[in-house]
Amino acid sequence: MRLDKFLKISRIIKRRSVAKEVADKGRIQINGKVAKSSSSVKIGDQLQIQFGNRIVIYEIRELHESTKKEDAAQMYTLISDEKQASED
Template identity: 70%
Template sequence: MRLDKFLKISRIIKRRSVAKEVADKGRIQVNGKLAKSSTDVKVGDDVKIRFGNKVLEVKVAELHESTKKDDAAQMYEIIREERVENNL
């Protein structure tokens, strides 16, 4: 499954266009490597996303073509979530 589609269906990011934009700006890593929106995601992959001053790291648990809101959180498990300082 494409990375941008996984992020939308799992509701980590609400819109696929936003997921694509975040990935294409180099803010997402899959298994330690920079990922594009078209990167293929499989069960067991580690996905690390940087949102401004927050880093979210999840492990892909399940893949579904579509989900209900209540089932979306079962598609991943949170490994780490932390705030980071923006030192510009």
């Protein structure tokens, strides 16, 4: 499954166009490698996403073509959510 589609379906990022933009700016890594929106994801992959000064790491548990809102959180496990120290 494409990275941007996974982010939308799992509701980590609400819109696919936003997921594509974030990925294409180099803010997402899959298993430690910078990923593009068209990169393929599979079960067991770790996603590291930079949201401003936060770095969030998820592990993919399930892949679905579509999902209900209440089932979306089962597609991944939150591993870490850390704020980066701001550089003054």
